[in-house]
Amino acid sequence: MATDIFDSSASGAFDRSSLPPETGALTESAIPPIPPAHSGTLLLPLCLPSIAFGMVAVVVGTWMFHAPSASLLTFAGCLTGLLTTIALFRRQEAAAIAVLNRPEMRGVNLDVTGVFRSLLGELIHKTELHEKQCHDLTEQRARLEARAHLLKNQVRRLAHTLDQVEQPVFLLDGGNTLIFRNSRANSLLNAVTGTDQMPAAAAWEQLGSVKALVDAVRNRSAAADKRTDELELKCQGELITYRAEAANLYDDEGRVAGVSVVLQDIREQVQETAKQAQFVSSVSHELKTPLSSIRAYTELLMDDDVDDPAERLELLKFIDEQVDRLTRLVNNLLNFSRVESGVIKVQREDTDVNRIARKSMEVVASAARQKNITFVDELSDLYLPAHLDLDLFGQALINLVSNAVKYTPDGGEVRIRTRMQDTEAVIEVQDNGMGIPADAMPRLFERFYRVPQNSKAAAGTGLGLALVKYIVTNIHDGSISVTSQVDRGSTFSIRIPLGHRDRGSRNPSSQKSTR
Ligand code: ADP
DSSP states (O other): OOOOTTOTTSSSOOOGGGSOOOOOOOOGGGSOOOOOOOHHHHHHHHHHHHHHHHHHHHHHHHHTTOOHHHHHHHHHHHHHHHHHHHHHHHHHHHHHHHHHTSGGGTTOOOOOOTTHHHHHHHHHHHHHHHHHHHHHHHHHHHHHHHHHHHHHHHHHHHHHHHHHOSSOEEEEETTSOEEEEOHHHHHHHHHHHTOSOSOHHHHHHTOHHHHHHHHHHHHTTTTOSEEEEEEEEEETTEEEEEEEEEEEEEOTTSOEEEEEEEEEEOHHHHHHHHHHHHHHHHHHHHHHHHHHHHHHHHHHHHTTOOOOHHHHHHHHHHHHHHHHHHHHHHHHHHHHHHHHHTOSOOOOEEEEHHHHHHHHHHHHHHHHHHTTOEEEEEOOSSOOEEEEOHHHHHHHHHHHHHHHHHTSOTTOEEEEEEEEETTEEEEEEEEOSSOOOGGGGGGTTSTTOOOTTTTTTSOOOSOHHHHHHIIIIIITSOEEEEEEETTTEEEEEEEEEOOOSTTOOSSGGGGOOOO
């Protein structure tokens, strides 16, 4: 997602103030004003002739015309005129400087002669000086602008890269102000606050536990420069567990300049751990029950407590059943891990789907008989060609048929149906047993999941359906679905591509070969 990193309302947003300041336009205030000229030196050529002329007038008037008072009066008049001229000149000079200091006067050709020549000469010199300064400053500005452009691009690229990160990422500056969040972090803030209208800084305040972690890493930066914690955040009403890592960010001098926070949604890991724990406890229970029975009956037999041969045979049969149960359990576990880890080599061959369906019924027949459950064979009369691994696909069907028997009360009925539909072969296993509650449906094919309401009806590990799904979808390119009603029964449907590989499949995807 390309975001304008300076748009604070968007994700991936850096606060503009976090960047080095851009060079602004060169203002007039940057040009030093022209100082007043040294009018003393400039006026000296003007003053000297006047004073000399006045003094000559006094001497001539006194000696030649013997009129000292008239001469002095003349001299005084000259002096007054001179002083008035100086005063007026200085005013004009100040006004001229003020005008010349105006920016629009830059470049005006001051081709003036006379008493202003030196003044203007000095001003022109100063103007040239200022122009040079302007030129230097413009160059400096261009350099800074180029650098700012480079930095902006780097920041934009960084923001874009962080936007691709799956985890929410936050960056805070030294003053604990949120200066960046990637798009995931933005979504998280929206989910926590329940709105996308709240400013990011205000939304950040709502992440109390994350803020506490940031404070902890900042306050104890001497001890460790990062801290990790597992915390829960309420997102749209759901509590989600996150692993949060906060790390100090340092500047070139090694001072803490900010903190980065990365959150990782570990919901699935937490659920997986809980499932594993539940699995271990259920497997141990499943193993312990038959083992304790075997031990108890073996001790009876070893102690010669049972003399009657018929009774001894009964005990031996019971031990045998328990051994069977254990074997089934261990096989189930091994099968699952072997298939899933790819240890078992898949060997697919051209076959008739009905053949495998019939075989699976035969395998489960004795268990069905024990519960007085009727098998109804509704297999298609047509040859249903498919390219299957006989053992694995057979195992999948056996699991479905044996589940139907396990979760159907005595005297019930199990129907196995096959048919051709478009380019697929459909196999259905239907029972009229206890059914599956609607809330259990989404988790039915998860590993180790057992429907709590049904778990007492039969022993199990919750691996059967997960294995079926793996075999059907991952190995045979098919699909599996289920419909069910509590106390009315369930129907599991498998669909696989029709066609033999050797004779040209009707569905090319069924050619996907063996591992
Ligand atoms: P398990 O070893 O417990 O039988 P499965 O993976 O085969 O494990 O099945 C998972 C759960 O689905 C079972 O525990 C059971 O509660 C439920 N289930 C499976 N098949 C049926 C069915 N035909 N009728 C009712 N519930 C079923």
